[in-house]
Amino acid sequence: MSADRPRIALLATGGTIAGAAASRTATGYQAGVIGPQALLAAVPELADVADVQAEQLFAIDSKNMSDALMLQLARRASELLAESGVAGLVITHGTDTLEESAYLLHLLLKSAKPVVFTGAMRPGNALSTDGPANLYQAACVAASPAAAGLGVLVVMNGAIWSARDVGKQDAAALHAFGSPHGPLGRLAGSSPRFYRAPSRAHTLHSQFSLQRLHALPPVGIVSAWAGMSAAPYEALAASGARGIVHAGFGAATVPDHLLPTLRSLRARGLPIVRASRTGAGPLPCTSDLQEGGLLADDQNPLQARLLLALGLAHGADTAGLQELFMRY
Ligand code: SIN
Numbered sequence: 001m002s003a004d005r006p007r008i009a010l011l012a013t014g015g016t017i018a019g020a021a022a023s024r025t026a027t028g029y030q031a032g033v034i035g036p037q038a039l040l041a042a043v044p045e046l047a048d049v050a051d052v053q054a055e056q057l058f059a060i061d062s063k064n065m066s067d068a069l070m071l072q073l074a075r076r077a078s079e080l081l082a083e084s085g086v087a088g089l090v091i092t093h094g095t096d097t098l099e100e101s102a103y104l105l106h107l108l109l110k111s112a113k114p115v116v117f118t119g120a121m122r123p124g125n126a127l128s129t130d131g132p133a134n135l136y137q138a139a140c141v142a143a144s145p146a147a148a149g150l151g152v153l154v155v156m157n158g159a160i161w162s163a164r165d166v167g168k169q170d171a172a173a174l175h176a177f178g179s180p181h182g183p184l185g186r187l188a189g190s191s192p193r194f195y196r197a198p199s200r201a202h203t204l205h206s207q208f209s210l211q212r213l214h215a216l217p218p219v220g221i222v223s224a225w226a227g228m229s230a231a232p233y234e235a236l237a238a239s240g241a242r243g244i245v246h247a248g249f250g251a252a253t254v255p256d257h258l259l260p261t262l263r264s265l266r267a268r269g270l271p272i273v274r275a276s277r278t279g280a281g282p283l284p285c286t287s288d289l290q291e292g293g294l295l296a297d298d299q300n301p302l303q304a305r306l307l308l309a310l311g312l313a314h315g316a317d318t319a320g321l322q323e324l325f326m327r328y
Contacts, residue, residue, distance in 0.1 A: 006087035006143045009080040010054040012036035013073065013101075015062050015094025017131040019123035029123040031061035031094055039092065042124065043132045043139075049190065050087070050143040062094025062101075062119075067216040067309070070101050074108045074210055081111040088114035088142030092135065095119040095168055095176060098154065102163035103303045106152035106202045107310055107328065108210050114147035117154045117163070121174050130157065130174050140190045147192060150184065151202035159183040162198045164328070167279060167300055180280035180298065200328050208310045216309040217242035221301045223277055224248045230261040237265055243308045244270060247277040247301035251284055266292050271312070271321055275304040292318050297325045 012018060014032025018039060021029035036054035046052055057076055058069060073091070080086055093101055102117045109115060118138035120131030138155040141147045152163035156177045162184050170176040185194035201207075220236040222244060236244055244265070248254055252274035254262060262272050275296035276283060282298045289295065296304035307328055311321045 006050050007085050008050045008052055008088045008090060008139060008142045009083075009086050010036055010040070010052050010139075011073070011076060011080065011089060011091045012039065012054065012056045013058040013062070013091065013093045014060040015092060015096075015098075015119045016123050017092050017094075017118065017120035017134065018059065019120075020125055021123045024125060024127045026126075029126075031123075032059040034124050035059075036092070039124070039131070039135060043136050045136055046139050049136070049139050052090075052139065053086075060094070062097040065094070065097040065101060070104045071210070071213065071216065073101055074105050077105055077115065078109055078111070078210055081109060081113050081115070086113070088116070088144075088147070090135070090138045090142045091115065091117045092138075093117050093119050095121060095156075099163070099167050099177075100302055100306060102152050102154050102166070104306050104310075106163035107206050107208050107307070108213075109152065109203050110206075110209065112149040112204055114142045114144065114150070115152045116142045116147070117152065118156060121172065121176055133158075136190070137187045140187065141192045144192045146194055149204075150194070151198050153184070155187070158187050160185040160187065160192060160194070164198055164200055164202065165298070165300075165303070167302070202328070206328070208314060213313055215313075216306075217312045219243040219245065219305050219309040219312070221245045221247055221305050223301070224253075224255070228255060228258065230258055233258075233261055233265060237268070237270055241270065242312050244272050245296070245301045245304045245308060246272055246274045248274050249277065251281070252276045252295065254288075262288075262293075263291065271308065271318060273304050273308050273321070273325070275299060275301040277301065289322070294318065294322050295325060299325065299328075 279300040
């Protein structure tokens with residue numbers, strides 16, 4: 001342990017950053033098979049940045065992430081952040097559901113210390129893998145006092161994103177992540193440069209907490225398609241969903257033939273939040289708000305699902321749920 005380097009914790013959960021392919025050019029690979037010590041060993045330059053203590057929490061392909069695992073991740077992250085010697089936290093995660101885990105922790109963690117998610121689009125042994133550079137830059141951000149108090153961050157391909165509005169927008173490119181509002185900052189080599197800060201509530205200013213939160217209530221998403229049927233709504237309601245996010249067309253619109261179904265589900269006590277399947281844009285208020293309809297503001301359907309689930313878990317009523325979408 002060095003007196004002049006901060007100590008940061010690395011929590012490994014699997015993903016492509018910990019993936020290995022049969023050869024340097026193979027397209028198929030297995031995610032989550034390289035342990036955190038090997039990830040660190042691939043980036044000896046980390047020793048210039050921080051003392052890194054690593055632990056493996058999961059070793060999964062993040063397509064297998066679940067609400068229960070996300071809560072487990074939030075709990076372990078919370079314990080590590082409570083350690084006085086830990087200055088910041090890096091979480092390695094598969095990119096496929098990284099934005100969901102990052103947003104849940106953004107709403108739940110009670111710490112101003114930097115928390116930085118990162119991953120990779122190419123496995124560790126691929127030609128021009130991005131994992132080591134992403135891990136290095138994530139550690140640079142986690143070790144930086146400038147990153148404190150900004151909520152949970154995502155570092156990928158030289159950009160620093162807020163967990164509030166980042167999303168995976170490309171299945172293959174190294175610049176896979178984006179946000180309608182742009183990055184909070186960029187890295188000049190090892191130096192994080194921030195250009196803006198999140199204005200919506202998070203972490204220390206969030207009303208949500210891990211205490212007494214044992215599970216998230218089931219909330220599903222139905223994506224609209226031209227000519228869609230009501231079947232997915234009825235199926236979700238029958239499966240015991242406590243809320244539904246409607247990923248609607250454009251400004252989160254609902255086809256006319258579906259309105260009676262949504263009204264009837266709302267009358268049965270099932271909140272329906274309208275988000276846009278475009279994933280961006282502040283939604284205009286429409287008359288269904290008077291009837292108990294809910295609007296996700298600009299949140300994409302994935303993030304709206306988590307906020308709705310947390311609101312329900314904390315006992316928010318319809319008006320309270322709508323307020324959440326304007327506050328977070
Ligand atoms: C995963 O999400 O675990 C696999 C894909 C990736 O990390 O890019």
